[in-house]
Amino acid sequence: MATKLTQGAVNRLAEDHPAGTQIYDADTSGLRIVVGSKSSSYKLVGRINDGSNRYVSIVIGRTDEISLRTARERSAEIKLALRRGDDPRTPKRTVPSLKTAWERYKETRGPELRPSTVDWYEEKVTGPLKSVLEVPLDKLDRETVRLLHEKITKKNGPYCANGAMRALKAVYNDAARSHDLPPNPVSRSVRMNKEKPRQWALGPEGLPEAWRRLDAMEDRIRAACWTVMLLTGLRSHDARSMRWEHLDEDGVLLVPSPKGGADRAFRLPLPRHLLQVLEMVRQDTKGLGSPFVFPSLSSKSGHIEEMRRTDEFPYAPHQMRHTYRTAALEAGVDMQTITLLMNHRPAGVTWGYITRAHLVGHMREAQETICSALTKHRGR
Numbered sequence: 365m366a367t368k369l370t371q372g373a374v375n376r377l378a379e380d381h382p383a384g385t386q387i388y389d390a391d392t393s394g395l396r397i398v399v400g401s402k403s404s405s406y407k408l409v410g411r412i413n414d415g416s417n418r419y420v421s422i423v424i425g426r427t428d429e430i431s432l433r434t435a436r437e438r439s440a441e442i443k444l445a446l447r448r449g450d451d452p453r454t455p456k457r458t459v460p461s462l463k464t465a466w467e468r469y470k471e472t473r474g475p476e477l478r479p480s481t482v483d484w485y486e487e488k489v490t491g492p493l494k495s496v497l498e499v500p501l502d503k504l505d506r507e508t509v510r511l512l513h514e515k516i517t518k519k520n521g522p523y524c525a526n527g528a529m530r531a532l533k534a535v536y537n538d539a540a541r542s543h544d545l546p547p548n549p550v551s552r553s554v555r556m557n558k559e560k561p562r563q564w565a566l567g568p569e570g571l572p573e574a575w576r577r578l579d580a581m582e583d584r585i586r587a588a589c590w591t592v593m594l595l596t597g598l599r600s601h602d603a604r605s606m607r608w609e610h611l612d613e614d615g616v617l618l619v620p621s622p623k624g625g626a627d628r629a630f631r632l633p634l635p636r637h638l639l640q641v642l643e644m645v646r647q648d649t650k651g652l653g654s655p656f657v658f659p660s661l662s663s664k665s666g667h668i669e670e671m672r673r674t675d676e677f678p679y680a681p682h683q684m685r686h687t688y689r690t691a692a693l694e695a696g697v698d699m700q701t702i703t704l705l706m707n708h709r710p711a712g713v714t715w716g717y718i719t720r721a722h723l724v725g726h727m728r729e730a731q732e733t734i735c736s737a738l739t740k741h742r743g744r
Contacts, residue, residue, distance in 0.1 A: 366390035369397075371432045377404050395424075395439045403428060406435040408442055414449035422452050459500045462493065462532070465539040473538065476625045480601060488531035492516045492524060501536055502545055506553035513554045522557030529554050564683050565690035571741035577677050579742075586668060588645045589658045593671070593681060595638045595735050597688035597706050599623060600671045600681035606657040608646070615639050616724060622707055630707045630720065633728035635735035688734065695737035697730045705730060 366388040367373070373380075374397065381387065381399045389395040394410045406424040411417060424430065424438050442452050460468070466489045474482050490497070496504060496512065509532070516525035533550040540548070566574055574594075581587035592603045602619050610618040617632045634642075645657060652659050656667040663669045671681045685706070692702045703710050704720060705727060 369432060374404075374427050374432050377427065389436070392436045392439050394443065395435065397427060406430060406439075408439045410443055410446045412449060412451055413447050414451075420446070420451060420453060459502045459543055459545070460539055461498050461500050462489065462504070462535065463497045465501055465535050469535050469538045476627075478601065478621065478623065478625065481623075484527075485531050485534070488524075488528045489535070492520055492528040493532060501539055501543070504532075504536075504549050505546075506549045509549040510553040517557060523559060526556050526559065529556065562686065564680070565686040566679070566683070567690070568741060571687070571738065572743060574677075574679060575739075575742040581676060584648065585645060585658050586671070588641050589668060589671060590677065590679075590684065591641055592638065593684035594687060595635060595738060596632060596731075597685045597692075598632075599685065604658055604667050604669065604671065605665070606667075607655050608657060609655060611642070611657070615728075619707070624709070628707065628709075631724065632705065632707075633724055633731055635728075635731045637735050637739055688738070691737045692730070692734045695733050697733060701727065701730045705734075 368390045369387070377385075377387070377397060377399050383399055383401040385399040387397045387399070389397070394408050396407055396409070398405050398407055404427040406427060407421055408424060409419060409421050411419050422442055424435050424442075430438075445452050466485070470482060470485075493512075496508070499508075509529075513525050513529055516528050529550050533548055536545070536548050536550065539545065578587050578590055581590075589603050592598060592606070593600065596603075596617075598619070599622065602622055606617065610620065611634075612618075615634050615636075617634055618629065619632060620626060620629050622628050622630065642657060649659055652661070654666060658668045659666060660668045673680055689702060689706060692705070693699070697705075700710070704723065
């Protein structure tokens with residue numbers, strides 16, 4: 365039976381009741397006082413609204429340390445948490461800072477990503493996002509993130525600002541899998557800067573000069589690597605790290621770890637012209653005994669590094685990929701085939717029914733068509 369408790373009655377409990385007695389509060393359901401041999405305590409019993417119908421018992425505090433009024437107020441807070449489905453006995457997880465969340469992201473997702481991708485994230489998190497590195501993620505409100513994006517835009521430019529926000533968004537979403545966080549502030553508050561696509565594919569007016577420079581390049585190994593990127597559209601890392609063991613007798617190259625990781629591995633038939641170029645490279649590097657198609661004795665990786673613009677060849681590596689795709693379209697190759705050749709992620713349910721391995725013959729024909737369209741500008 366519940367009792368109409370007063371503070372005076374609570375103070376006399378030890379005198380009026382033996383140890384082990386439980387006295388229920390008539391004003392607050394679930395609140396009771398348990399009388400002990402040396403002290404008495406407030407305790408609340410309630411049901412968690414999480415679908416399990418579990419009853420939990422929470423000790424609020426001793427009667428000689430907490431007043432009846434305070435006990436009733438805390439009981440109301442606890443009952444509200446129970447209605448939300450929270451268990452007050454479970455300590456709340458500490459929300460990680462951006463720095464801590466990034467370290468965990470790197471640990472869990474890092475092995476799936478290419479080292480260059482991890483380095484890109486690291487550069488953004490520890491660079492443009494440095495001012496909020498120690499801030500708990502739940503404290504990154506929309507206004508803070510919006511102003512940060514605007515600040516980075518003014519200081520580092522629109523592309524850097526957008527990249528920083530993409531990195532923040534990815535790390536935040538990853539942390540939200542383990543912590544109860546507000547909606548991602550990047551999605552809610554940031555209006556990304558407009559990014560103009562680079563119009564830098566080499567056309568009929570630029571390709572003859574590019575071929576002339578390739579033919580005149582003193583480093584023939586590096587010239588061959590540039591040629592691979594131009595005639596296949598491969599990204600720089602995929603071209604530089606090619607291994608002889610990944611090129612089969614039918615001239616089909618396995619790209620084991622492209623952008624997106626090993627799950628995106630693909631096989632790419634190479635055009636005959638390029639196979640002839642690679643055979644000359646094989647003869648020139650035979651004495652090195654390297655597993656790489658484009659070896660380097662001075663790099664830690666064992667293959668050539670840092671394909672970049674030079675006075676000798678003033679073109680960017682990714683410019684070769686743009687040129688390849690543009691030449692493919694101009695040569696009449698359909699976009700679906702170009703998507704396969706460039707290993708882009710296709711959209712639509714229909715692509716899930718396609719077995720890429722059965723299209724090698726079709727892809728080889730397309731490669732020969734694209735190669736002819738590019739090499740016709742080479743001249744003699």
